[in-house]
Amino acid sequence: MVSTELLSVENLRLAVARSGLEVVKGVSFSMARGEIVGIVGESGSGKTLAARAIMSLEPPAIRRTSGSIRFNGQDVAQLSPSALRQLRGANIGMVFQEPMTSLNPSMLIGRQLDEGLALHRKLGPDERRTLILDMLRRVGIKDPEGALGTYPHQFSGGMRQRIMLASVMLLQPALLIADEPTTALDAVVQRDVLELMVELTRAHGTAVLMISHDLSMVARYTDRIIVMCKGEIVEEGATQDLLRQPKHPYTRKLLAAMPRRLPAREIPVSTSPIVEVRNLVVDYKGRQSFFRKEAGKRALHGIDLSIEPREVVALVGGSGSGKTTLGRAIAGLLEPTGGEIRYAGRSIKPGAQGWNDYRLNCQMIFQDPYSSLDPRMTIGSLVREALRQMPQMNSREKTDRVYEVLREVGLNETYADRYPHELSGGQRQRVAIARAVVRRPAFVIADEPVSALDVTVRAQVLDLFADLQERHGFSCLFISHDLGVVEQVADRVIVMQDGRIVEEGDRDRIFDAPQHLYTRRLLSAIPALETTAAGGVRLKWRFDEDPQIQTAAHA
């Protein structure tokens, strides 16, 4: 008789080989055939290591100290290397986080897909080709025949993740491990890929172990959720129960960290906007050399927007929508091809009068806290550098101001002498925020300031940001692809697609009554939260029944 249990992990312990530091501390769970289970946890929770151990793919620096992993009744640890290779791919497939690097860039798509099949299945070339073409069609590649002869770079991130999925599902594994499969993708694309993944695995009866930091994403597609924290499983349960009645404080903390809408703020009516953009056009030049010029690309097609004092305006859109380009153009980091940027009623341009004043009053917070701080400077000198252009302050005042702002962002003076690499991601982003506000600017551009952070850290940084904004009253252009975050922070929302503004309005209007199809598709990717009495949440998916959204998702 075939048992329904597919995988059972018992008391798995993993430790760093050199220091003996335990990173996975006695994890036990099991999965049935065809079941979809989510492992949720923040970075450092050991979720990825635990999942890799299932395939005996833990990194060389990590050693398994105890525990057993049984897959299909076989103990994985007892398998010979060749049996393990059979297990990988043929029985357990894996989809990685980064679609940009998980496909070999120098190998044709057709050959990459063929590799696994040729290795694990005894089929002729023609049969394999039929299977591959069929699978490519199923994952939504429009011209499968043509796709075989192309390279990975010719596809977008979402398409690559589909191809990755196709290559794994071709072998019809009994278990698919998906490690943050869509974290690198846009909200809309993310939903399409996940839906495809669930559909494909259902059809083949494949069980899925979905690893993610995003509780709401996992909740949508899984039957059961395992919550991990610091190497241990803190809670496990059926998805709906776990969300509605979380038992462990950490699960409650995760749920509480999910962005939610706050009551709309009163913004004093002002007479004139602080920043205005009129008919802004940006062209990217094509590749140029001595001998030829390639055609460029228009990134922004005549954008108009205005931002009032004290207002937080969110700019949302998928990748390639031009939102980052717009932010950079307003920050003066790239020169617009046409149009006008006005600050406090005056037209500004690099080198022109008033530019310096604008430069000092318009600051920027970048996305990646790991690359936005010079690794060779201390925190104190990093923040202080922003005060360099302020001759009216003397050295003492500057030092005092640096300490003051470090306290404001929740880091104390002792951090001033540390280097960025000694800080966590959240702390680094606090430093980046400190650097942006230390000069008391009137306007701050924040380009995806929290998308690189863990869920609970993200909630803290967002609170900090709202607090600072309230206290110092700067206006903000908040660029993000994450509508959940936008719903929490924005007063007004601007939706962009393909270099154009498609919809614009107050936050409540956009979130409750979106007009444009693209806005509705964006919104369909994030849940609306309802808090339950037990301290949990109920997730409501927007436009789930909307036929237009459904067809768009499957196009």
Added chain:
Amino acid sequence: MRLPAPNAILGGAIIGIVIICALFGAIWTPFDPLKINFAARLQPPGPVYWLGTDEFGRDVLSRLMTAAATSVWISLLTVTAAITAGTVVGVLTGYLRGWTDRILMAFNDALLAFPGILLALGLLAVIGANKYGIILALGLAYTPSVARVVRGAVLSLREKEFVEASRVMGNSEVFTMARHILPNCIAPLTVLATSMFGWVLLSESALSFLGLGVPPPAPTWGNMLASSRSFIAQAVWLGVFPGLCISLTLLGINLLGDALRDKLDPRMRGV
């Protein structure tokens, strides 16, 4: 404070000895390095002449000590010149891009297409063979590769967000280059400088070997090696000791360079 790594100690010790010998050799040597004494021709190493004598009866140890000063000095100056010029070109082209980049790099690539030693030979033929001629010629020959390496590092650095952050803060381009770009190039530069020190030492030896280096009778490790060639069968020590000096100095420089690179990087501290 932790003890430095054993590699750093070893490298430091070797370089320390070479420098002490070089300095000491300028003041005092056991014998006059240029004094010819046919009575003591081709003496093997012994109690009087510790490292033996050469075909003119000159003391090898004294000559090696004098040569240390010349060889190390030439290499040091050449590396400094090449690194300075190459870094300036590399940072300018990598950061400014555009026409500056195209013109300077086209010129740079043309130089790079020439074998370094050939270029130096040609230049020496024009300038004339002396100490400063060698420094100029080798410095010019090694500049293009520095420029290439630095430009590559700068190209990736300028896309980093902290460089943009510097622009947003209102810093000038020059300040951004000096404060953010240059310090972050130090790691590749130290590695390059140390290995280049070795190449230059060898090139200088090769030039001396070809008779285009420091003119005899003044000793350098290279020309001592060169003149030992004809006596390799009778007097093996003539070639072995200068060769050992070159190899050991290279070893020391490389060990020290590695340690220096780690030391200069805040990310490697206190880990």
